[in-house]
Amino acid sequence: MWEPGSVSDFLPPDASALLSAWSDRVRRNREQVEHRRLALRKGGDFYAPVSSFFRADPYRDGDATLDALRALIRPGETVLDIGAGGGRYALPLARHAGEVIALEPSEGMREVLREGIEEYQIDNIRVVEASWPYDHPLRADVALICHVGYDIEAFGPFLEAMEETAERLCVAVMLSRPPPVRADPFWEAIYGEPREPLPALSEFLALQLSRGRLCEVSFVEHGGIAYQTEEDILHFLRQQLWISEGTSLDEQLRKIVPQHVHMEGGGIEFNADVGVLGIVSWVPPQQTANESGRTS
Known part of the structure; x- marks a missing residue:
């Protein structure tokens, strides 16, 4: 038999508590990894050994994630791709958008991206x-993150900066379990x-929800990255x-x-x-405020 709970049961969770919980999980993962770093000196490019796996044909068909992103971006818009990697989405979206600003800290990834551009x-x-x-x-009509954020410890400021940059829409592509899973x-073995x-x-x-963001979510089939050989698998695992x-x-490991x-x-x-895989989109707060002002 159902029994009514307290009013707090129906209220969204506290944003500061969830941001703290997010940070704690990322921190615990980072601390666990730190003393296992045998293969890469501190300050090295973590993605360089696997950057080639992030190549993708910008003319490809059958990518449900890409199709969903194209549907969210209006022709001619400027897109900021935060953590663009090797251009898996930046390259094909550039065929649809007016401009793509591909922000990427990894030199290995940027090299792959530039090779694709050329x-x-x-x-x-x-x-x-x-x-x-x-x-x-930076200013863009759409701010996009694809598989970025899982390991961001200070995720609150990250999202706030993303929202401040976006003129119309923010989009996040995330899996229900992060790719390193x-x-x-x-790891356990x-x-x-x-x-x-x-x-x-x-x-x-x-x-x-706790931040007061009304999101639209669509779920699509996740194709993932194809590994052609066992050596490719080993590169990723190392x-x-x-x-x-x-x-x-x-x-x-072998x-x-x-x-x-x-x-x-x-x-x-x-x-x-x-x-x-979920594609989450939401209107940045300043745009919501502007729309409310026009209708009041």
Whole structure:
């Protein structure tokens, strides 16, 4: 039999509490990783060893995420792609938008992005070498993050800066389980402890509710990154587990890979499920205030 609860049961959670919880989870994950960093010196480019996996044909068909993003962006608009990586979305969106500002801190990723720009002769992408929040003012119609935020400890200021930049819309593409989760079984097998989980889509939606953001959410099929060989898989896992090639830990890793992957569609996929993919969009607060002022 249903019994009524307190009024607080029906109120959105406190934003500061959820931001603190987000930060705590990211911090615990970071601290767990810090003493495992054997393969990369402090200050190195974390994404350089795997940047080539982020190449994607901007003329590709059948990418449900890309189709959904195109539907949200109006022709001719300026898009800020925060953490653009190798241009998986920046390159194809540039064919639809007026300009794409691709902000990316990793030199390895920027190199892949520039190679794509040159290969496909795309001239309306502006590459910015920076992390977010950015020190210099940027303006865009749409501010976009794709699989960015899972490991951002100061996520509140990150989102606030994103909203201040967007003239019309903010968009976040997130999985219900963050991409590194594919390495979790290997982490436990190698190090004898479960990996601290990062926040993802469900935590993000709860956070947005607590921040008073009315979001639209669509769920699409997630294709992920295709790995063609077992060596490709090992490159990804060495990066995630901070293992150097040729070490005893690397030999141990090689032995257990077949237990956690399978062949599908001519490629190799992890058995670990990254869950559903959500495309979350919301109007930035200043735009909402402007619209309210016009209708009052």
